[in-house]
Amino acid sequence: MTTRITLRIAVLPGDGIAHEIMPVCLALLGDVTAAADAFQLTYDHLEAGAALYQRTGDAFPEEVFATAAQADAILLGAMGLPEVRYADGREIAPQLDLRERLALYAGLRPVRRMPGLPPVLADARAANLDFVIVRESTEGLFASRGQAVVEDDRVARDTMMITRPVCERLFDFAFRLAAKRRHRGAPGRVTCVDKANVLGSQAFFRQIFDERAKHFPEIAADHSYVDAMALNLVKHPWQCDVLVMENMFGDILSDLSAALVGGMGMAPSADIGDRHAVFQPCHGSAPDIAGRGQANPTAMILSGALMLEWLGEIHDLPEAQAAAERLTAAVERAFAPGDLIPCEMGGTADTTRIFEAIRTVLHE
Numbered sequence: 001m002t003t004r005i006t007l008r009i010a011v012l013p014g015d016g017i018a019h020e021i022m023p024v025c026l027a028l029l030g031d032v033t034a035a036a037d038a039f040q041l042t043y044d045h046l047e048a049g050a051a052l053y054q055r056t057g058d059a060f061p062e063e064v065f066a067t068a069a070q071a072d073a074i075l076l077g078a079m080g081l082p083e084v085r086y087a088d089g090r091e092i093a094p095q096l097d098l099r100e101r102l103a104l105y106a107g108l109r110p111v112r113r114m115p116g117l118p119p120v121l122a123d124a125r126a127a128n129l130d131f132v133i134v135r136e137s138t139e140g141l142f143a144s145r146g147q148a149v150v151e152d153d154r155v156a157r158d159t160m161m162i163t164r165p166v167c168e169r170l171f172d173f174a175f176r177l178a179a180k181r182r183h184r185g186a187p188g189r190v191t192c193v194d195k196a197n198v199l200g201s202q203a204f205f206r207q208i209f210d211e212r213a214k215h216f217p218e219i220a221a222d223h224s225y226v227d228a229m230a231l232n233l234v235k236h237p238w239q240c241d242v243l244v245m246e247n248m249f250g251d252i253l254s255d256l257s258a259a260l261v262g263g264m265g266m267a268p269s270a271d272i273g274d275r276h277a278v279f280q281p282c283h284g285s286a287p288d289i290a291g292r293g294q295a296n297p298t299a300m301i302l303s304g305a306l307m308l309e310w311l312g313e314i315h316d317l318p319e320a321q322a323a324a325e326r327l328t329a330a331v332e333r334a335f336a337p338g339d340l341i342p343c344e345m346g347g348t349a350d351t352t353r354i355f356e357a358i359r360t361v362l363h364e
């Protein structure tokens, strides 16, 4: 008889639309894992974020962090509300604290277009987009968060931090990911996206990339300046495979890439370190649509699938990986007929309708 292991998931919905999309994700995770023999998921429901800060003055209590840090994985909705800010004007962002404190250096942002959705780019080659952004998520320009120097109300300074150990782990992650994707038919190429022509910190980033590339001779390695990449992502994104970049550049280009596949509600993410990982949609709390039932839950659901895939890999649980594939395939099949157009794309498919369409496909 196989022993059934229990995987503890810390669930942090957060703010805004997170309360509408998280229940959908949990329900579908329940559907695809219910029959698993080798593992079961249990959930610790935790609170952090802007609404909690508003109520208590603490956005991320230490005991909440400790419970999350002890979990096998963390599933997060979205945190922050524009009107709730720290005294220095910054938004509440416990998700950034998690990335830094748990050393989640590899921000994985898969960009895949679902069949059946309205085209964003006219070129037919954009119909099957499938590339990945790996955003460094613990340092870069974000390392300066909360430490900006403002002198005499005249000059403000933030500092970009690039360190060798983080870069080495980041680039190795990107090359290993490209190797995995190559087995599934991708070109096997990592592009270092930087600003090495202007900033010394970025030249250092590129230098370490080139050093690590030599350890992965089967994978092609090239470079692009970040401004050129912004252009190319709109002109010919189908040429991309794995793009690796500094934190702030990744923040910006992953939103641009989400637009290429229909909107923020289609873009999942995983922030992965050597021991911990957080899974959350790329988007924020979307206060402009919160409470209306119109949020697209797809990014949240696909982030749940990424969590199952990662848990399956690190705990050697083929059943978890199969569950991840089932969930992702159900999302694809639900959109494929072309009559499930999310509200964010001008359609009428609200949160419930998308949930029900995916659940129907799962149970077919």
Ligand code: ATP
Residues within 6 Å of the ligand: 017, 079, 080, 263, 264, 265, 266, 282, 283, 284, 285, 286, 287, 288, 289, 294, 295, 296, 297, 299, 344
């Ligand atoms: P953050 O900086 O916290 O990532 P943001 O300022 O980039 O957040 P979002 O909350 O991601 O902003 O919202 C950007 C736009 O995308 C808004 O118009 C929002 O309504 C829309 N949006 C975000 N997520 C979704 C979703 N799941 N479904 C539909 N629309 C969404």
